[in-house]
Amino acid sequence: xxxxxxxxxxxxxxxxxxxxxxxxxxxxxxxxxxxxxxxxxxxxxxxxxxxxxxxxxxxxxxxxxxxxxxxxxxxxxxxxxxxxxxxxxxxxxxxxxxxxxxxxxxxxxxxxxxxxxxxxxxxxxxxxxxxxxxxxxxxxxxxxxxxxxxxxxxxxxxxxxxxxxxxxxxxxxxxxxxxxxxxxxxxxxxxxxxxxxxxxxxxxxxxxxxxxxxxxxxxxxxxxxxxxxxxxxxxxxxxxxxxxxxxxxxxxxxxxxxxxxxxxxxxxxxxxxxxxxxxxxxxxxxxxxxxxxxxxxxxxxxxxxxxxxxxxxxxxxxxxxxxxxxxxxxxxxxxxxxxxxxxxxxxxxxxxxxx
Amino acid sequence: xxxxxxxxxxxxxxxxxxxxxxxxxxxxxxxxxxxxxxxxxxxxxxxxxxxxxxxxxxxxxxxxxxxxxxxxxxxxxxxxxxxxxxxxxxxxxxxxxxxxxxxxxxxxxxxxxxxxxxxxxxxxxxxxxxxxxxxxxxxxxxxxxxxxxxxxxxxxxxxxxxxxxxxxxxxxxxxxxxxxxxxxxxxxxxxxxxxxxxxxxxxxxxxxxxxxxxxxxxxxxxxxxxxx
Numbered sequence: 001x002x003x004x005x006x007x008x009x010x011x012x013x014x015x016x017x018x019x020x021x022x023x024x025x026x027x028x029x030x031x032x033x034x035x036x037x038x039x040x041x042x043x044x045x046x047x048x049x050x051x052x053x054x055x056x057x058x059x060x061x062x063x064x065x066x067x068x069x070x071x072x073x074x075x076x077x078x079x080x081x082x083x084x085x086x087x088x089x090x091x092x093x094x095x096x097x098x099x100x101x102x103x104x105x106x107x108x109x110x111x112x113x114x115x116x117x118x119x120x121x122x123x124x125x126x127x128x129x130x131x132x133x134x135x136x137x138x139x140x141x142x143x144x145x146x147x148x149x150x151x152x153x154x155x156x157x158x159x160x161x162x163x164x165x166x167x168x169x170x171x172x173x174x175x176x177x178x179x180x181x182x183x184x185x186x187x188x189x190x191x192x193x194x195x196x197x198x199x200x201x202x203x204x205x206x207x208x209x210x211x212x213x214x215x216x217x218x219x220x221x222x223x224x225x226x227x228x229x230x231x232x233x234x235x236x237x238x239x240x241x242x243x244x245x246x247x248x249x250x251x252x253x254x255x256x257x258x259x260x261x262x263x264x265x266x267x268x269x270x271x272x273x274x275x276x277x278x279x280x281x282x283x284x285x286x287x288x289x290x291x292x293x294x295x296x297x298x299x300x301x302x303x304x305x306x307x308x309x310x311x312x313x314x315x316x317x318x319x320x321x322x323x324x325x326x327x328x329x330x331x332x333x334x335x336x337x338x339x340x341x342x343x344x345x346x347x348x349x350x351x352x353x354x355x
Numbered sequence: 356x357x358x359x360x361x362x363x364x365x366x367x368x369x370x371x372x373x374x375x376x377x378x379x380x381x382x383x384x385x386x387x388x389x390x391x392x393x394x395x396x397x398x399x400x401x402x403x404x405x406x407x408x409x410x411x412x413x414x415x416x417x418x419x420x421x422x423x424x425x426x427x428x429x430x431x432x433x434x435x436x437x438x439x440x441x442x443x444x445x446x447x448x449x450x451x452x453x454x455x456x457x458x459x460x461x462x463x464x465x466x467x468x469x470x471x472x473x474x475x476x477x478x479x480x481x482x483x484x485x486x487x488x489x490x491x492x493x494x495x496x497x498x499x500x501x502x503x504x505x506x507x508x509x510x511x512x513x514x515x516x517x518x519x520x521x522x523x524x525x526x527x528x529x530x531x532x533x534x535x536x537x538x539x540x541x542x543x544x545x546x547x548x549x550x551x552x553x554x555x556x557x558x559x560x561x562x563x564x565x566x567x568x569x570x571x572x573x574x575x576x577x578x579x580x581x582x583x
Contacts, residue, residue, distance in 0.1 A: 101539075109550060135541040 018117070021286075022077030024235045028226030029084060029281065035222055036215040039146040040092035042157050044215055046164045047099050048087045054103035055083030062112035078117050082106050085125035085282060088216030089274065089321065090132070093144045096164050098136060102128040122328045123288050126321045133321070143178055143212045178213040179272045181317040183264055192261045216277040217318075220270070227280025236286075239293055241279040243300025244307075245270060251308040263312065275307070278320040288328040295331075295338040302327045360485060367489025373466045374497035374552070375559045380466040383457055384498060385548035389509070392517045394502030395495065396450045397457060400439050402491025404461055405470060407435045409487030412475040419476070428471045429462070436461045449519035466494065497555075504551045509543040511536025 037045050059079035063070045073079075086102050109131075110124030111117070133140045187193065211218055230236045248269055255263035269275060274282075283289060283303050290299050303323045310319025370376060374384050383401070388394045411431050412419075419427045440458045443451040451458070461467065470490055475483035507513055511533035518526045541547050 113553070131541050131546075134544065135539050136537065137540075 018076045018078060021235050022081050024233050025081055025230060025281065026077065026084060028229045028235075029088070029223075030226075032219045032222035032226060032277075033084070033088065033215065035219045036088075036092070039148055039218060040144070040215065041147055042161070043144075043164055044092035046096075046161060047090065047092065047094055048084075048215070050096055050164075051083045051087045051090075051099045051103050052080060054100050055079045055086075055107050058104055058107035059112070062108055063116070066112065066116070068116065073117060076117065079107060079111075082111065082124045085216070085277075086128050088277060089125060089129045089214050091140060091143050091213075092215055093142060094139055098132060098139055101135075102132050105131045118287050120287060121331075122325050123282055123285050126282060126324050126328075129321045130325060133316075141181065143181075143214075145212050146218075178217060178317065179211060179268070180311060183268075184311075184317040187262060193264060194261065197264075211272075213272075214274065216281075217272070217274050220272075220276045223276040223280065227276065230280065230284075236280070236284040237293070237296060239296035240284050240289060240300040240303070243297045244279045244283055244304040245275065247301045247304030248275060248308050249304075251305060255308075255312070269308065269311070273307075273311070273318045274320040278303070278307070278324060282320070283324050283327070288331060290331050290334045290338065292335065292338050292340050294340075295334045298334055298338060299327050299331065302330065359482065363482065363486050364489045367486065367491075367493040368496065369493070372497060372559075373490055373494045374501070375556050377466065377469070378556075379469055380464045380494065381552075383460065383464060384501065385545060385552065387454060387457055388498055388502035388505055388548060388551075389543050390506045390512075390516070391499050391502035391514050392450075392520055393453055394498030394500075395514075395517075396447070396454055396520050398491070398495025398498040400443060400454070400458060401461055401464065401467070401494055402488065403439050404432065404435050404464075405467055405487035405491040405494075406484050407438075407487075408432050408467055408471055409475040409483040409485075410480050411435070412471045413478060413480040413483035416476045424472075424476065425468075428468055428476075432467055432471070433462045447520055449516075453516075453519075466490070501548070501551055501555060504555070505542045505547050507532050508539050508551075509541075509547060510538050 033048070037048070056074060056079055060070050060074050063073050083103055083106070086106050087099070090098065090102065106124040106128035110122060110127035111120045114120040183193070183197070216223065227236075227241060231238050231241075249266040252263065252266040252269040256265040279300075283300065290296050306323035306326055307319050310316060310322050314322075316322070367373075373379050374381075380401075383397055387397045408428075408431055412428055415427070415431070436459065439461070440451075443454070443458060470487060474486050478486070503513055506515065511531065513530040513532050514525075514528040517528040518524075521528070539547075542551070
């Protein structure tokens, strides 16, 4: 017996931490968020700030009630990121109580009830979005057209603040439907796709984001840039976003080929709605997505297929949140059946890697 | 416990509550508690069934052989439920229209068979009927609380349509808690039932922990959730 201290593993440390990952994700979201702030001006900024403050307050309160260290968990950024994603998924003109209710649902019901960070089955931000969408369909589908900051269209600071808190301030805004909602309505009226798309923003505007929609449904290009940054920094793997967008594009192309007058093409599907935001930032949540590479591919394909199915045949024009929640529910099953081959076990020729 | 009736009351109302401790009868619990009034109606109907089946099964306990006890219990329960259903249809027809579908399903409410099996078939008639009464009141209270929370959060009212159940004299029970409320639809829908039930069960555990008698609860009868 040696008297020297035995140093146990791990001997090599990765500098990855929850806080670092969260910070990088927020950094990747920042350009698209800033652009959305510019587009939708003060109402969007108030909504974002309110949600950010509310998620931190609810997180701190939940942690205190559960007897967990508040400071450590509060400063890891996970609650703030949840709030950020929630704000990105709401209409920019939503009133204050939508933001507050969403923050409460996301943090308390979506996350802390399950035991906090790493324990939740469903993505908290999407839980909140779906709960709000089902409960308050009117407020959650009332979109305004962009009114860029510093432009003549932009609502004034004071007016926006008063309107946000329902104190009677008046904000001039042109309401409009998001492009997916518009297509759904027009097709439902029996119009053909080309008629529905007439007068709508072109693909360029969709890509850059000068369109009506939630904060995170606008700038596909900036969001994709952020997503690629995350993949480059190895915060997320390429598998889920690529599998998801490829499946969505493939299904959209197939149906567009079969019925060009009824099914929008792949470009519209990819650039509109929350496709990019969902694929890069929400579906890749490490807590609620599978861990194995093949599982991630399967998860991404499932999300992409469900998004297309819900957008095309279900009652809601946008199905990203529903698709991700449904696949979140399937994640434990995927993780159980799709396991990587243990090194040294299960010869390749038998093909039974997942036993 | 010195007094068995005190123990029965405590079990039925709190420590062995059908909904919050036994986690039985989840189907009616979640299905009808969109409003407090519906919860009250369902609770009272179930209480009536519990009392009568408790008494009948206790009286028949020496006649029913163990081998056929389950079908025999179910026949007794089904008979009582049919009587209750006819009574509701005759006297509180408006409420019957709301609860209609769920009244025949009281037969399959596992809490009733559970009480028959676990208590009434082993005790004398008075105790069995009293147990049914207390279990039923506990169930009713649970449903009313659950319904009240969901109704206030979901539609901003409390005891809406209570006069249909209890008669015009109870019109003043119908309150509008939050005027001009937009309605939080999720709370009325099934997910709201599960969420509120979960929070109420957590609240019950917190209260018990504060009182420092949670150990006694763990030892009590708590079959796994297999609500019909």
